[in-house]
Amino acid sequence: MQGQADLFLGLDEAAAPIQNPVTSEIQIKPQVQKRALPLDPSDFERAAHVLEGSGLYRILRRLHPRPVVTSRAAIPGQKLAVIVDTETTGLDHTRDEVIEVGMVAFSYDEDGSIGDVVGTFNALREPSVSISPEITRLTGITSEMxxxxxxxxxxxxxxxxxxxxxxxxxxxxxxxFCERLAHVFSLKAWACSHAEVSWSDFGFEGSKLGYLLSQCGWFHQGHRAVEDCHALLEVLAAPLPGNAGCAMSHLLRSARKALLRIWAEGSPFDMKDNLKKRGYRWNDGTNGRPKSWFIEIAEDVYEAEMKFLRQEVYGRDVEPFTQRITAFERFRATS
Structure with missing residues (x-):
């Protein structure tokens, strides 16, 4: 069997003169020179395993999208999810425009196990304004494209x-952006793999897609819509450390929970630091929501939150405006 070193190095013996420090005689001793040997593509994966096995290297493999299964029998209990990504002319959905949308549809089980990719979609769109150099730098998309x-x-x-x-x-x-593009998006339940998976709890030091993908052992052509969708699918499918299952299972558990959004309207100004410390966030009222501090909590801690507000913030009995937020309302611009 070919040795591990032989995968990478060859030996050239060249005569090299050296001087004996005792007799001053000149001797000729073969000199070993290392040179890289070209690898056949069939050896690439074996070479990667050798490097990984040394403990000195981590290998990133190019992500190859899963094949699309166009003809498949329905499996009882399986559902369909669509990963979506947009590239836009800016950050303001009320003014900026979608210039690319990518989608990957896949089947999944109730426990989060991911099945087949059943469809992909990718399309570019010419906006009413020129694409700025900054957006081109971020997305790779030009006005000509x-x-x-x-x-x-x-x-x-x-x-x-x-x-x-x-x-x-x-x-x-x-x-x-998607809801402004097509009404059907407003009728669906949404989940956010960035906000609804506690990546830090599983030892990840960041939650950007490129970082998560690299931690799973892959790299890809980032910031193009459908490529990012394929990348996110692999991140959701990859096993988490500590036998914690896959990220998709944790995302589903979060998406299935309803939250209560409590608006502390009219709260005393000198209570703002207490509210902020407890996790409340400020809304300035420009998005159609109340101009107020607010918090989103699980339903089972509602009474404890009411006790905090009544005793430590308002000093009286109050019934603050409260909304029940499910996956159908979460992440809307005005929800």
Whole structure:
């Protein structure tokens, strides 16, 4: 069997003169020179295993998208999810425009096990304004690339219609843009793989998609919509450390929970630090929501939160405006 070192190095013996320090005689001793040997592509994976086995290297493999299974029998209990990603001319969904949308549809079980990819969608769109150099730097998309392109919204509707869940890695960004693009997105339950998976609890030092993908052992051509969708699918499917299952199972558990959003309207100004320390966030009222501090909590801690507000914030009996937020409302621009 070919030795491990032979995968990478060859030996050239060349005569090299050396001087004996005792007799001053000149001797000729073969000199070993190392040179890289070209690897046959069939050896690449074996070479990667050798490097990984040394404990001195970590290997990233190029992500190859899963094949699309177009003909498959329905499996009882399985549902359909769609991962979506948008590239836009800016960050403001009320003013900026979608220039690319990518989607990957896949089946999944109730426990989060991921099945087949059943469809992909990718389309460019020419906006009404020129694409800025900054957006081109971030996305790789130029004004020339999108010239004359439109997104077939009927095709988007047909692609999304069967989905039980829409997933984005920053749903608070993507959902408002998607809902402005096509009404069908507003009818679906949404989940955010960035906000609804506690990545730090599993030892990850960040939650950006490229970082998560590299920790799973892959690299890809980032910031193009459908490529990012394929990347997120592999991140959701990969096993988490400590036999914690896969990220998809944790995402589903979070998406299934309803939250209560409590608005501490009219709270005393000198209570702002107490509210902030407890996890309340400020809303300035420009998005149609109350101009107020608010918090989102699980339903089972509602009474404890009411006790805190009544005793430590208002000093009286109050019934603050409270909304029940499910996956159908979460991450909307005005929810």
């Amino acid at each position: 999108v010239q004359g392109h439109t997104i077939d919204l009927d095709a988007v509707e047909a692609f999304i219609q069967p989905a039980h869940l829409v997933i984005a890695h920053n749903a608070r960004f993507d959902r408002p």
